[in-house]
Amino acid sequence: MSSMPAALSADDTSTARLPRILMAPMNFADQPMALVRALRQRGVDAHHLQYTTDGRHALGYSLDRLALMRSGDFRRQLDVLRAVLAEGFDIYHFWQRSLLFRPELDGLTGFDLPLIKARGAQVFHRFTGFDLRLPSEDRRRNPHSPFLHGFVPPFKESAQRQYIEMLRQHVDVFFVQDPEMQQFMPEARVLPRGLALTDWPYVGVRPNPRPLVVHAPSNAAVKGSHFIVRALEELSREGLRFDFRLLERVPHSEAQAWYRRADIIVDQIMIGATGVLTLEAWALGKPCVTYLREDLFQPFYGTRDLPVANATPVTIKSVLARLIKDHDWRLHLARRGRETVETFHDIGRVAEQYLEICQARGRRQAALDTRTRDLDFFSANFLNRLAENTVARRAPHSRHEVAPCWNALQLRAANLGQLNVRGRFEQGFHNGLARLFRAILSAEDQLFGGDDLRASPRVARLIALQVNVFRDILAIETRLCRELSHLRRACGAWLPGRD
Numbered sequence: 001m002s003s004m005p006a007a008l009s010a011d012d013t014s015t016a017r018l019p020r021i022l023m024a025p026m027n028f029a030d031q032p033m034a035l036v037r038a039l040r041q042r043g044v045d046a047h048h049l050q051y052t053t054d055g056r057h058a059l060g061y062s063l064d065r066l067a068l069m070r071s072g073d074f075r076r077q078l079d080v081l082r083a084v085l086a087e088g089f090d091i092y093h094f095w096q097r098s099l100l101f102r103p104e105l106d107g108l109t110g111f112d113l114p115l116i117k118a119r120g121a122q123v124f125h126r127f128t129g130f131d132l133r134l135p136s137e138d139r140r141r142n143p144h145s146p147f148l149h150g151f152v153p154p155f156k157e158s159a160q161r162q163y164i165e166m167l168r169q170h171v172d173v174f175f176v177q178d179p180e181m182q183q184f185m186p187e188a189r190v191l192p193r194g195l196a197l198t199d200w201p202y203v204g205v206r207p208n209p210r211p212l213v214v215h216a217p218s219n220a221a222v223k224g225s226h227f228i229v230r231a232l233e234e235l236s237r238e239g240l241r242f243d244f245r246l247l248e249r250v251p252h253s254e255a256q257a258w259y260r261r262a263d264i265i266v267d268q269i270m271i272g273a274t275g276v277l278t279l280e281a282w283a284l285g286k287p288c289v290t291y292l293r294e295d296l297f298q299p300f301y302g303t304r305d306l307p308v309a310n311a312t313p314v315t316i317k318s319v320l321a322r323l324i325k326d327h328d329w330r331l332h333l334a335r336r337g338r339e340t341v342e343t344f345h346d347i348g349r350v351a352e353q354y355l356e357i358c359q360a361r362g363r364r365q366a367a368l369d370t371r372t373r374d375l376d377f378f379s380a381n382f383l384n385r386l387a388e389n390t391v392a393r394r395a396p397h398s399r400h401e402v403a404p405c406w407n408a409l410q411l412r413a414a415n416l417g418q419l420n421v422r423g424r425f426e427q428g429f430h431n432g433l434a435r436l437f438r439a440i441l442s443a444e445d446q447l448f449g450g451d452d453l454r455a456s457p458r459v460a461r462l463i464a465l466q467v468n469v470f471r472d473i474l475a476i477e478t479r480l481c482r483e484l485s486h487l488r489r490a491c492g493a494w495l496p497g498r499d
Contacts, residue, residue: 018042019090019358024049025069025080026095028128029218029276030061030252031177034194038351049084059252074100074108081112085119091358092116093124096131105159113170122361125167126175126191129271130154130222132184134161141183144224144270144291144312151221172361179296180273190300191354193279194347200283203260205334207327209241211263213320216247216255216277224269224291224313231317235324242324262286263330264323269311272296279345282307282337287330289319301344307336 021044023032032048039046048064050057053071057063067080081099084092092098100112116123135153138145147153155163164185167174174188182190213232217223225246232244245262247255259265265281265288267274272293281288290308298304309329311319323329 018044018355020044020088021046021091021093021358022049022084022087022089023047023093023095024084025051025067025097025099025101027057027061027063028095029193031193031276032095032126033061033064034196034347035351035354036064037196038194038347039354041348042351042355044355047089049080058249061252071103074102077101077108077112081115085116088119089121091122091124091361093126095126096128098123098125103154105155105163110163110166110170113167117170122172123170124173124175125171126177127181127185127188128177129181131160132164132176132181134184137184142270142272142293144272144314146222146224146270149221149224149270149313173357178273179300180271180293183296189357191357192345192350193274193276194345194350195279195283195341196347197283197342200280202283202285202338204285205263205287205327205330208263210243211324211330212243212245212261213264213266213324214245214247214258214262215266216250216258217268218275220248222268222271223275224316227269227313227316228266228320231320234317235321240321240324256280259284259286264289264309264320266290266320269313269316274308278308279341282341282345285334285338287323287333288337289316289323301340305336307333307340309333 021036021039023036023046027033027048027050036046036048049067050063050065051067051069052063053069055066055068067076069076069080077100084099098110098112100108100110102109113123130153134157135147136157139147145151153160174185175191176182176185176188177193178190182188215223215225215228217225220226229246232242235242236244245258247258259280262281263286265277265286267277267281267288267290269289269291272291273296274290274292278288278290288308289311291312292306292308292310294304294306294310297306301307309319309323
């Protein structure tokens with residue numbers, strides 16, 4: 001190993017070894033990969049696995065291991081799980097989601113956690129934002145919550161609560177990035193976001209009569225971009241001189257070049273916490289407009305002089321106007337920002353904090369856990385869905401409830417092949433419909449058991465609805481064929497049946 005972490009004393013090195021760590025399955029704002037690189041520099045066998053649909057990161061971040069994946073593809077996710085379990089990592093550290101995951105938080109979501117724990121490994125979990133911020137709680141705590149301005153939550157709150165409770169049963173250590181997130185899970189450890197400061201050398205700001213303002217939202221609805229852009233448009237109409245660049249979904253390397261040129265960087269004005277863009281602005285020595293909750297971040301940074309131009313949707317216009325006009329304020333924020341990122345967000349220091357936690361966990365015996373929150377979660381979100389899909393097998397009803405619908409479908413499929421049509425177009429259309437109906441019949445026959453037809457009234461109604469739709473299609477199509485036949489008789493050779 002190239003070096004030992006500062007957290008280990010000379011007495012520790014004889015008995016303790018550095019853990020093997022896998023981080024997965026997402027690389028949010030390059031934070032997982034930054035930590036992996038810093039851990040490797042300290043001799044840790046650390047890896048990152050990225051789920052991707054096209055073999056790359058959407059923002060161009062460098063990646064370690066890749067797994068091509070469609071969203072919610074449990075079969076492929078299980079293959080990945082088998083592979084990484086075979087490697088026998090000591091710690092599986094998940095960011096926002098584990099290896100088995102669907103955005104709806106149903107199906108096999110989270111089922112890998114007990115399988116990992118059963119093999120004696122530890123599970124770490126890092127929340128990243130709205131996977132932990134419940135809408136009802138955020139609206140109560142944050143007067144400028146995005147949920148108060150039309151932001152649609154990514155998860156159903158009831159399922160989200162169940163998922164978090166299920167995680168509590170299996171996760172050894174929870175991480176959040178700052179005190180704003182910790183208010184939603186007090187037992188989580190705060191591991192600050194980190195930057196490799198050698199990649200972000202100080203640039204600073206110079207006097208500029210026409211400052212360049214840059215805003216690069218990862219999610220415009222969350223960052224408050226509507227308020228930011230509107231404020232800048234109003235200031236421009238009022239005659240204030242500045243330039244503005246909005247960066248959306250551009251490669252990170254291109255965005256970084258704009259940050260270096262900027263005089264002012266605007267991050268977010270609704271969440272109440274630093275984003276990665278705030279740290280990048282601080283590192284470059286650029287004044288940053290951000291909404292920081294003073295009640296949370298003054299204690300965290302140990303100062304009443306927070307190094308941001310603090311703004312909300314209510315104050316954004318006046319804050320921007322002052323910052324654009326006041327070079328001295330921009331210079332003060334630039335210097336204070338660099339001091340803050342060096343003290344709190346150097347990725348080397350963050351990695352050492354992380355290793356201290358890993359080593360402490362390695363010396364702790366896990367207690368037997370007899371809770372069943374995982375079973376409750378799977379029952380509510382997976383087994384119930386499965387039961388709905390197989391209601392015909394679970395709840396027998398008399399055949400006469402659905403048989404008329406079934407027979408009508410069979411008759412309709414047979415009639416398609418018997419219609420007397422001559423033209424290639426009509427015959428192709430008929431054959432296509434026939435294939436469609438036969439496929440539906442085959443699928444329904446497998447689902448409902450063919451001759452042993454058993455279905456609920458709800459399923460019967462669905463089939464009846466299909467029959468009505470098919471009847472309308474058939475009536476229109478039959479009339480079309482009749483009209484075409486009349487046209488052929490009237491037009492003769494002008495309208496050949498072969499076409």
